[in-house]
Amino acid sequence: DTEVTQTPKHLVMGMTNKKSLKCEQHMGHRAMYWYKQKAKKPPELMFVYSYEKLSINESVPSRFSPECPNSSLLNLHLHALQPEDSALYLCASSQLLAGANEQFFGPGTRLTVL
Amino acid sequence: GESVGLHLPTLSVQEGDNSIINCAYSNSASDYFIWYKQESGKGPQFIIDIRSNMDKRQGQRVTVLLNKTVKHLSLQIAATQPGDSAVYFCAGGIGDGGYNKLIFGAGTRLAVHP
Numbered sequence: 001d002t003e004v005t006q007t008p009k010h011l012v013m014g015m016t017n018k019k020s021l022k023c024e025q026h027m028g029h030r031a032m033y034w035y036k037q038k039a040k041k042p043p044e045l046m047f048v049y050s051y052e053k054l055s056i057n058e059s060v061p062s063r064f065s066p067e068c069p070n071s072s073l074l075n076l077h078l079h080a081l082q083p084e085d086s087a088l089y090l091c092a093s094s095q096l097l098a099g100a101n102e103q104f105f106g107p108g109t110r111l112t113v114l
Numbered sequence: 115g116e117s118v119g120l121h122l123p124t125l126s127v128q129e130g131d132n133s134i135i136n137c138a139y140s141n142s143a144s145d146y147f148i149w150y151k152q153e154s155g156k157g158p159q160f161i162i163d164i165r166s167n168m169d170k171r172q173g174q175r176v177t178v179l180l181n182k183t184v185k186h187l188s189l190q191i192a193a194t195q196p197g198d199s200a201v202y203f204c205a206g207g208i209g210d211g212g213y214n215k216l217i218f219g220a221g222t223r224l225a226v227h228p
Contacts, residue, residue: 004157031213042203042218043158050213090157094214101146101207101214105157 002027004106006091012112015081021109023074023091032074033103034066035090043090049074050096081113124223133191135222137204140185142166144206148216149178149189153200161189161202191224199226 004025013019023032031050035043048056049068057066063085065077074091088110092103127133139147146165150158164171164178164187171178177190187204201223205216 033213040221042205042221043216044218045215048213048215055213056215092157096212101148101163102160103148103214103216105150105159107155107157 002104004091004093004104006089006106006109008109009107010110010112012114013078013081014114015083017081018077018079020078021076021089021091021111023076023106024072025093025104025106026072027093027104028071028095029093029104030071030096031094032068033092033094034074034076035092035105037088037090037108039087047076078111081111083113086111086113123220124225126225126227127194129194129196129226129228131194133189133194133198133224133226135189135191135202135204135224137187137189137219138185139187139204139206139219141206142182142185144208144217146207147178147180147187148205148207149176150203150205150218151198151200152203152221158203163207194224194226196226196228199224 007022034046037043045058046060047066052068063080067075088108090108091106094103148163149161152158162173162178164180169180175192179188201221203221204219208215
């Protein structure tokens with residue numbers, strides 16, 4: 001299984017809602033990532049988990065709360081988002097191995113905040 | 115600061131021609147570089163990578179060239195096909211053996227015409 005899956009594919013939420021994005025991989029990767037991608041822009045790193053521990057937070061607002069409950073799952077909890085948070089949210093995973101640089105990306109969740 | 119950028123936002127080629135997508139980077143701290151392909155509605159897909167101590171690497175129909183003197187990276191696609199139409203991102207990566215931090219360039223849209 002060389003796939004990263006993300007659910008839901010699409011999400012529409014109001015500014016007062018609480019929702020969660022989910023990401024799953026069964027490749028045995030111990031590094032997992034969240035990226036945000038605005039239209040016609042490159043992905044921007046948000047969070048990195050290594051061995052289920054948060055390693056990098058790229059100064060992301062606290063209305064985004066990541067969680068890595070186990071080595072296969074990565075969640076992104078959303079609360080009190082703003083319309084400018086509307087974007088494609090991508091999850092990725094990689095091995096923690098010298099020379100294994102590839103990050104495998106999921107198809108993303110397209111989020112619209114009303 | 116770290117940044118990775120592209121010379122051309124769009125590239126149009128005829129089917130069967132060779133394509134060259136260019137990328138400039140400003141920071142020499144990257145341990146490696148990766149080219150990703152992103153089709154509409156999908157996550158980025160790994161194409162090829164090159165370590166910073168190399169100047170050329172070949173894959174199937176693709177070649178990546180790295181010129182550290184002028185901080186320039188290129189992706190050559192031989193015999194371009196309609197299925198190659200996508201947005202191509204270069205990314206500089208830091209980290210080897212641990213989690214990888216990728217910084218993406220702006221992206222080039224490749225349009226292949228029959």
